[in-house]
Amino acid sequence: xxxxxxxxxxxxxxxxxxxxHVLSHFTPQKKRKHQYLIQEDELVNKEYWVINGCxxxxxLDESGxxxxxxxxxxxxxxxxxxxxxKQVKSQVYIDCLEDxxxxxxxxxxxxxxxxxxxxxxxxxxxxxxxxxIASQNRVLSLLKNTARERYELMSAQYPNxxxxxxxxxxxxYLGVSRETLSRLYS
Amino acid sequence: xxxxxxxxxxxxxxxxxxxxHVLSHFTPQKKRKHQYLIQEDELVNKEYWVINGCxxxxxLDESGxxxxxxxxxxxxxxxxxxxxxKQVKSQVYIDCLEDxxxxxxxxxxxxxxxxxxxxxxxxxxxxxxxxxIASQNRVLSLLKNTARERYELMSAQYPNxxxxxxxxxxxxYLGVSRETLSRLYS
Numbered sequence: 457x458x459x460x461x462x463x464x465x466x467x468x469x470x471x472x473x474x475x476x477h478v479l480s481h482f483t484p485q486k487k488r489k490h491q492y493l494i495q496e497d498e499l500v501n502k503e504y505w506v507i508n509g510c511x512x513x514x515x516l517d518e519s520g521x522x523x524x525x526x527x528x529x530x531x532x533x534x535x536x537x538x539x540x541x542k543q544v545k546s547q548v549y550i551d552c553l554e555d556x557x558x559x560x561x562x563x564x565x566x567x568x569x570x571x572x573x574x575x576x577x578x579x580x581x582x583x584x585x586x587x588x589i590a591s592q593n594r595v596l597s598l599l600k601n602t603a604r605e606r607y608e609l610m611s612a613q614y615p616n617x618x619x620x621x622x623x624x625x626x627x628x629y630l631g632v633s634r635e636t637l638s639r640l641y642s
Numbered sequence: 643x644x645x646x647x648x649x650x651x652x653x654x655x656x657x658x659x660x661x662x663h664v665l666s667h668f669t670p671q672k673k674r675k676h677q678y679l680i681q682e683d684e685l686v687n688k689e690y691w692v693i694n695g696c697x698x699x700x701x702l703d704e705s706g707x708x709x710x711x712x713x714x715x716x717x718x719x720x721x722x723x724x725x726x727x728k729q730v731k732s733q734v735y736i737d738c739l740e741d742x743x744x745x746x747x748x749x750x751x752x753x754x755x756x757x758x759x760x761x762x763x764x765x766x767x768x769x770x771x772x773x774x775i776a777s778q779n780r781v782l783s784l785l786k787n788t789a790r791e792r793y794e795l796m797s798a799q800y801p802n803x804x805x806x807x808x809x810x811x812x813x814x815y816l817g818v819s820r821e822t823l824s825r826l827y828s
Contacts, residue, residue, distance in 0.1 A: 515782060515786065517786045523782070523785040523786055525778065525782065525785075537771070537774060537775050537778060538775045538778065538779065541771055541772075542775070547782065570764070570767075571764075574760040574763060577760060577763050577764055577767055578756070578757075578763055580767065581756075581763060581766065581767035581770060584767060584770045584771050584774055585723070585770050586727075587774050588723060588770055588773050588774040588777060589723050589724045589727060589728070591774060591781060592723060592777050594777075594781050595711065595777060595780050595781060595784065596701060596709070596711065596733065598781065598784045598785070598817070599709040599711075599784070599817050600701065600703045600709055631784070631785050
């Protein structure tokens with residue numbers, strides 16, 4: 457079974473013909489480590505699904521400091537959702553931390569598939585709900601938890617990401633300094 | 643036109659019969675100022691739509707300090723989405739800051755309506771996308787902006803909320819102390 461079919465079938469059941477139709481709207485793309493998918497101030501027309509590899513979405517503040525918005529690994533969806541949904545310019549950079557194999561779908565094709573095919577609307581609705589809940593939990597964690605608690609939550613929730621990204625990036629995801637993070641490791 | 647029909651029709655078009663069918667799944671509820679919709683550690687089976695009034699979702703940290711997750715006013719949807727979607731216990735309290743007139747739908751009825759009626763799936767999918775984008779922007783703002791910038795963003799984005807809630811609640815939404823907020827006002 458195609459890995460995307462397996463992924464979609466965690467939410468809805470598709471016949472093989474239906475999946476072929478869905479897949480025909482996706483385009484494969486390979487990117488090498490350090491290449492960008494999206495850069496700040498670009499219009500964004502693609503949502504990406506990760507077959508393999510690891511990516512990071514981040515923004516730069518006025519002092520040039522990087523803040524990590526999210527990581528993405530196998531089976532995750534990634535784009536700048538505000539730019540993608542509202543057709544405004546991207547606030548973030550998304551780059552590849554490893555060589556990546558991706559599938560992308562354009563905004564038009566995602567809308568078309570969702571409109572003509574209730575099951576796919578349902579699939580994406582479910583994924584968006586889960587993304588929304590994760591984002592709300594991140595707001596709670598940023599408001600509530602100490603640096604140590606945030607690090608422990610991240611370790612428990614994303615053990616496979618902690619292994620694959622630099623300590624500098626983990627610090628910028630948690631909103632703590634490198635020095636604070638080093639103390640948490642010791 | 644019923645205010646909920648007007649609200650739904652910002653996203654999708656319903657016939658009057660379709661709207662009557664949708665509305666039959668909602669129950670009106672009135673709550674007085676200071677009453678709770680949801681308390682921490684409860685199971686949550688209802689999503690609320692605000693006809694009029696103002697509510698606040700917040701959690702308590704271990705020291706008993708309140709952190710505001712979101713406010714909700716006319717035309718907003720509110721619940722603890724993690725508890726509602728995953729059928730786990732609530733992390734937050736939601737209480738009425740004013741007398742409130744609400745409509746609620748149960749999780750079962752929302753699922754049923756979404757399954758049987760593609761247009762309603764589409765409506766809620768769109769609302770969830772917008773909630774997700776707003777939540778992501780809040781993460782960015784908590785990571786990036788100074789207290790003053792966060793206050794200015796909130797004033798620009800939600801002028802009608804700033805007028806209706808206490809300075810203490812605004813401070814707890816922005817993640818700053820009352821004292822810091824007072825300096826921003828002066």
